[in-house]
Amino acid sequence: MERHCGRRWQGGSLRELRIHPDGVHLGFNSFTIANGRFGQFAYLGRLEFTPAPTTGTPLAPRYDVVNVTRLFDPTDIQPVSVDPKNPGVLVYDRDALSVGELRGFSADGKEVTYIGYPEESSNIDVFAADLTTGTVRRLTAxxxxxxxxxxxxDGNWTVAMDTCGSDRQMFLAAMRDVPPITDVIATSVTSSTRNNGPRRFFQPILIDRYGDRGDYQGQRINASGDGSPGSVNDPNWNGMADPKWSLEGTSIVYWQALAVSPACGGENPLPCETPTAQGGRTYRMMIAELTSRKPTPAPKVTPISDDVPWGLKYEPGSEIPTPLHVPAGAYTFAGARGGSAKVVVTETADKIAIETVEITYTAYTDNGVSTLNGTEKVTATVPALTTSKVDWYSDLTQTVHAKDGTTTTNTKKTSSDGFHLSIDVLTNIFDATGTLTTIIDGKAYRQPANHR
Structure with a gap:
């Protein structure tokens, strides 16, 4: 297996490359096509310089990637699975390793960061896993x-590019403490609604080590400004990928792109803005100086082991693994603090994937504070390789009991004809019929308009 400029590796195209802090290892992702379905796996390998190669291409000095591990084990218990001691019961394992897309590493090199299986329904977050022990922690919530x-x-802060404040995902995810059961088939769609084609809604958010909790939802680092064209908080400038800390921890660099047609103008009411940057540029680099912080030394990182005990050694040409899924059947899913859910799973005709998940909640609660009742049914199909379609029916009611004895009622409901969304995971153009509306504390969160 090898990687060099403009080339491919034996297994697919490399994407989202991340140099490990030891300067010796490389993390990356690669798309897969198996059973007519689009997928992705994350990998970790060692960089090895070959000054005069005699095999492979090009026959010129190059770096090869060797001793590669796929950060996945098909024998691992998946986050939602059948209780091995009780085949009629589903369980959820918050500590299960589910590396969806590798995003980088901790500064000390001990952890890999990644987009993982949701801990709450429809809520896409980033997690970190220890490369040796497999211990998982949630970075965002x-x-x-x-x-x-x-x-x-210093490992105490995360800077995240997040749609927080845009309400872009809230019609799906605003109701908290809903177990991630429909997510076994819905994550491709729920994650793809974050953009409107090239129009993004990311802003840089600073979060402490303990993550989002209660009223603390991090701090937007470019919140100051009047929102005028070209200002630091101009909403037409989209936060792009990969914010980075300086080595001494006193500044953060990130980059943005200006929304341009067709992501603005036309039927989309967002106006197209005339670039104010020199030369009419529509990209800009931003540096946030954290003036109240004192420099801290960057950690010294020694090369890590090539072995990831919880991963699977990659063999060139090996068959793409098929992740395990819950087989068709009727199950019970118990609330940690009371109540339960009845779950009916239907597989595709060829039994290679789940097609429909139907849930009925009865006084379900994981925390003893919020109680969930009602039904939710999601059917997911794949009309084209990178296109996912969901037919979604929700009628959920959540009662939240405050410490002062008051209660709040929240709802997540679709229109009578359901909510039907078809979206390409690579282009992210929102196109739906029907409605899905979530009301939290009296505030209604509605889906974006089509093509927005």
């Missing part, structure tokens, strides 16, 4: 979408 992240040199 806001119900909006998080993707690009970087961990500070």
């Amino acid at each position: 806001n119900p909006e979408y998080t993707d690009p992240v970087d961990l500070s040199p």
Whole structure:
């Protein structure tokens, strides 16, 4: 297996490359096509310089990637699975390793960061896993979408590019403490609604080590400004990928792109803005100086082992693994603090994937504070390789009990004809019929308009 400029590796195209802090290892992702379905796996390998190669291409000095591990084990228990001691019961394992897309590493090199299986329904977050022990921790929890992240040199802070504040994902994810059961088939769609084609809604958010919790949802680092064209908080400038900490931890660099047609103008009411940057540029680099912080030394990182005990050694030409899924059947899913859910799973005709998940909640609660009742049914199909379609029916009611004895009622409901969304995971153009509306504390969160 090898990687060099403009080439491919034996297994697919490399994407989202991340140099490990030891300067010796490389993390990356690669798309897959198996059973007519589009997928992705994450990998970790060692960089090895070959000054005079005699095999492979090009026959010129190059770096090869060797001793590669796929950060996945098909024998591992998946986050939602059948209880091996009780085949009629589903369980959810918050500590299960589910590396969806590798995003980077901690500054000390001990952890890999990645987009993982949701801990709450429809809520896409970033997690970190210890490369040796497999211990998982959740880095973000806001119900909006998080993707690009970087961990500070001292390990105490995360900077995340997040749709927080845009309400882009809230129609799906605003209701908290809903177990991630429909997510076994819905994550491709729920994650793809974060953009409107090239129009993004990311802003840089600074979050402490303990993550989003209660009223603390991090701090937007470019919140100051009047929102005028070209200002630091101009909403037409989209946060792009990969914010980065400086080595001494006192500044953060990120980049943005200006929304241009067709992501503005036309039927989309967002106006197209005339670039104010020199030469009419529509890209800009931003540096946030954290003036109240004192420099801290960057950690010294020694080369890590090539072995990831919880991963699977990659063999060139090996068959793409098929992740395990819950087989068709009727199951019970118990609330940690009371109540339960009845879950009916239907597989595709060829039994290679789940097609429909139907859930009925009865006084379900994981925390003893919020109680969930009602039904939710999601059917997911794949009309084209990179296109996912969902037919979604929700009628959920959540009662939240405050410490002062008051209660709040939240709802997540579709229109009578359901919510039907078809979206390409590579282009992210929103196109739906029907409605899905979530009301939290009296505030209604509605889906974006089509093509927005």
